[in-house]
Amino acid sequence: MGRTLPSITQTFYIEQEAFARFRRALRRGDQLALDDLFNAARQHLAPAAYAANALPMEIFILAMLLEEHKEVLRLRQQLETLRGAKHDPADGLDP
Amino acid sequence: MTLLTGWILDLYETPGQGVSLWLLAEDGRRLCLQQDFPCVFYAWGPPHRLRALWRWLQQQPDPPRLERVQRRDLFQPEPLDVMAIETAEPARLPELFRLAEQNFPDLTWYDADIQLSLRHAARHGTFPLACCRVEVEENRLRRIEVLDSRWDLDTDPPPLRILSLRPDCDPAHQAPSCLLVEVGRCQQELAIQHPLALLNNLRYLLQKHDPDLLLTAWGDTWLLPWLLEQAETWGRSLPFNRDERRGIGWRRERSYFSYGQIVYQGQQVLFYGRWHIDQKNAMLWSDSGLEGTLESARVTGLPVQMTARCSPGTGISAMQMIEALRSGVLVPWHKQQSEAPKNALDLLHADQGGLVYQPKIGLHRLVGAVDFVSMYPSVMVKANISPEVPPPDGLTPASEAPGLVPRTLQPLLAKRVALKQRRAALPAWDPRRRTDQVRSAALKWLLVVCFGYLGYKNARFGRIEAHEAVTSGGREACLRAKEAAEDLGFEVLHIYVDGLWVQQAGFSSPADFQPLLQEIERRTGLPVGLDGVYRWVAFLPSRLDARVPVANRYFGVFQNGEIKVRGIEARRRDTPPWVAGAQMAVLTHLAQAEDARDLPALIPGALELARQALLSLRRGEVPAADLLTTQRLSREVKAYAAPSPAARAALQLLALGRELRPGQRVRFLWMRGWPGVHAWDQPTPPNLAALDLPRYETLLLRAMESVLQPLGVQSEGLRIWLREGQRVSQPALPQLAHLALPEGEKLALTPVCLQRQHA
Known part of the structure; x- marks a missing residue:
């Protein structure tokens, strides 16, 4: 109501729509991966709005990276746990 | 000279008599x-035009008193030299102003269209139901002294006489x-088929009881x-009017646009010396009732009949006008101010709403809602x-001297907080708990719209x-609150404009959250x-994509057992009561879980409730009124290119000669075939x-999916299971009760039983 600029959610959809041709030409599996990336960016709409960047796609890409990095950290931690379990079998055993 | 004490009932202008003030005297006389x-109203413009206006006014019959004075226009840096035009007769002002404005359209006008009751409030401190002492000489009021304040928490309730009058059914329907x-505890029925007897009886009742308030349904x-x-x-x-010199006051129906919605308001029938309130045409009646309406009238200074029918926006404007009149600030007639130019970057930073996060989807245990x-309003004052x-x-003010808006809001805010605090301290049996609740709700609306009015281009201030x-x-x-929560070790699950949902392992009682509240303050x-602290709360995903969260769709149960739902079907006005009722029944059933871990045990019962609801529908046991969908018309019926279901229902009514206006609601049943709807208010059943x-x-x-999905019940399974209508087989029940839902597992519902699956 009463707003001059599109909201951050509208902006997000506009940016996503801009990649429609790119997405269409991707293979099915790649399309789904791309959708995941956009969903990752969508988790951070409030900070993106607060940032009020003139180039919102920069923020969205950074948000995608952020989620990717969280995933890397999570996997790394899992790997460490598995490695630890391998070196010291007593650590990883359930009681 | 007589001294009288009493309450102000009504106030309006009477030609040739000044102001008529109805007093409910202590001894019961009205x-x-x-x-x-x-x-007074004011004109401002180039000196030669003001001189011309001066000459023109001098030639009017019974010329007004004229004076050159300095007054402040809030939107001008310096005080203005304006011409004050004072009419001895308040009833003459509107006509004189109309003529003056017609002849001098180039001048800027102030204080020209202010409600009489607001002028009276600014000059004498009066308000509806104010208790006051008056000096009277031959029916003329010589002096008035108000004994209480509109900010008092408790006032002596005036002995109002109320007569309620309503038809036995909705006249739009049948x-x-x-x-x-109804008067006091007496009830009476007047048959409509004998109009003459009805008129005589009603006349007798009105004369006998002489009510101060005629409370009707569909009266307007x-x-x-x-x-x-x-x-x-x-x-x-x-004898509807107490003042026999006046006729009935009529206001026409209208449709207007407010907060992105078309709103309809029916015509109004107003009395003089007595109030008429139509519960069905009163804004916010269902929230605040008579107590809330009277509370609004007291604080806004608007007449009771008007308060009952006007939006809170009109109320808050009225309060600002009283404050302006008191402090010598001019009230613009038509605001000239437009938005100052901004560059794109400023606009990008300024044109934003509240902070709305995407919540973490799913079920959460022990969550504090701050x-x-x-x-x-607090931000405006602070x-x-x-x-x-x-x-x-x-949040740091640019100047210490409070402006007009904070000055108006501050006492209102303080009164609401005081009412809320007192209510919290009262024992459960105290009747003031309910009245404090509705009064605080009425004040809440005034506070809420004050913000909106700051951004409304037609608002005077x-x-x-x-x-x-x-x-x-x-x-x-919000961001400072988020930082405070994170610094104290909380996880922030969600932020929604003015609320935060936070969680920390081991934190479960309200006292655990106190340090956080203090830190945020x-x-x-x-x-x-x-x-409150939620035993458990579920944030729901979007219907279209289960991975996408929705900001304001959730339900949960507080530790005291109270259920809170937002954005789901039961809260939506267009949901048929049968659906809303079934959803709330399931939620009430689930609310028995003291801990989220007990929820799976309650799923079979929830499914049974849903199944029973379906069965009663199929057996035709659900009353048709419970299946009604209510939708609002967004435009004229004929203006629909592709008529919505609501428009098709409205067309059925139009064919019977009943035209609906934009903003009016249509009730209908969903039917098979074309047009797919049956408008409820048709005479044919x-x-x-x-x-x-x-x-x-x-x-x-x-509706069932919304509440069961966060518990891990998959919608496809639910669909098949409910449609097939199979009971949970007895052998499966004990197994169900032991499902503990470890992380990463979901319940899969199949027609025969529930199966565990890896997500």
Whole structure:
């Protein structure tokens, strides 16, 4: 109501729509991966709005990276746990 | 000279008599007193034009008193030299102003269209139901002294006489057969088929009880117009007005646009010396009732009949006008102020709303809901946000001297907080708990719209930059609260404009959250409260994509067992009562779980409730009224290119000569075939055999999905299971009760039993 600029959610959809041709030409599996990336960016709409960047796609890409990095950290931690379990079998055993 | 004490009932201008003030005296008499009350309006413009206006006014019959004075226009840096035009007769002002404006359209006008009661409030401190002492000489009021304040928490309740009058059914739906009259504990029925007897009886009742308030249902839109028409036909008069010099006041129906919605308001029938309130045409009646309406009238200074029917926006404008009149600030007639130019970057930063996060989807245990108390009004007061004050830096005010808007809001905010605090301290049996609740709800609406009015271009003291400064202050406060929560080790699950949902392992009692509340108050300077601690709360995903969260769709159960739902079907006005009822029944069933871990054990019972609801639909046991969908018309019926279901229902009514206006609601049943709907307010009863049962089933299924999905019940399974209508087999039940839902596992529902699956 009463707003001059599109909201951050509208902006997000506009940016996503801009990649429609790119997405269409991707293979099915790649399309789904791309959708995941956009969903990752969508988790951070409030900070993106607060940032009020003139180039919102920069923020969205950074948000995608952020989620990717969280995933890397999570996997790394899992790997460490598995490695630890391998070196010291007593650590990883359930009681 | 007589001295009288009593309460003000009504106040209006009477030609040749000044102001008529109705006083409910302590001894029970209802007196109409006359008071001299000269009124002023102002003109501003180039000196030669003001001189021309001066000459023109001097030539008018009974010329007004003219004076050159200095006054402040909030939107001008320096005080203005304006011409004050004072009419001795308040009733003459509107006509004189109309003529002056017609002849001098180039001048700027101030204080020209202010409600008489507001002028009176500014000059004498009066308000509806104010207790006052008056000096009277031959029916003329010589002096008035108000004994209480509109900010008092408790006032002596005046002995109001109320007569309620309503038809025995909704006249839009079917022809009423009688009118129900209620005075005190006495009830009476007046049959409609004998209009003459009805008129005589009603006349007798009005004269005998002489009520101060005529409380009706559909009084504005059907009952009173119908009664007055009958009275004319039969040559009888009905003494609705206490003031016999006046006729009935009529206001026409209208549709207007507000907060992105078309709103309809029916015509109004107003009395003089007595109030008429139509419960069905009163804004917010269902929230605040008579107590709330009277509370609004007291604080806004608007007449009771008007308060009952006007939006809170009109109320808050009225309060600002009283404050302006008192402090010598001019009230613009038509605001000239437009938005100052901004560059694109400024616009990008300023044109934002509140901070709305994407919640973490799913079920969460032991979550604290922290709310800012009246956040935006508090920001306005704390950061001194007003059109004439430069915008603050975040929450730091640019100037110490409070502006017009904070001055208006501050006592209102304080009164609401005091009412809320007192209510919280009262024992459960105290009747003031309920009245404090509705009064505080009425004040809440005034506070809420005050923010909106800052950004409304037609509001007299609105200014978009001030409006933007409020949301900016709100965002700053939310972020400080988020930082405080994270510094204290909490996880922030969700932020929604003025509320935060936070969680920390081992934190479960309200006392655990106290340090956080104090820290937020310290960092923001704004009052916060703990809405409660949820035993469990579920944030729901979007219907279209289960991975995408929705900001305001959730349900949960507080530790005291209270259920809170937002955005789901049960809260939506267009949901048929049968669907909403079934959804709430399931939620109430689930609310038995003291801990989220007990929820799976309650799923079979929830499914059984859903199944019972479906069965009763299929057996035709659900009353048709519970299947009604209510939708609002967004435009004229004929303006629809592709008629919506609501428009198709409205077309059925139009064919019967009943035209609906934009903003009016249409009630209808879903039917099979074309046009797919049956408008409820048709005289012909619906063919219940043709009800669109599959559609109702789908509506129910959707409502069930919303509440069961966060528990891990997959929608496809639910669909098949409920449609097939199979009971949970007895051997499966013990197994169900032991499902503990470890992380990463979901319940899969199949027609025969529930199966565990890896997500």
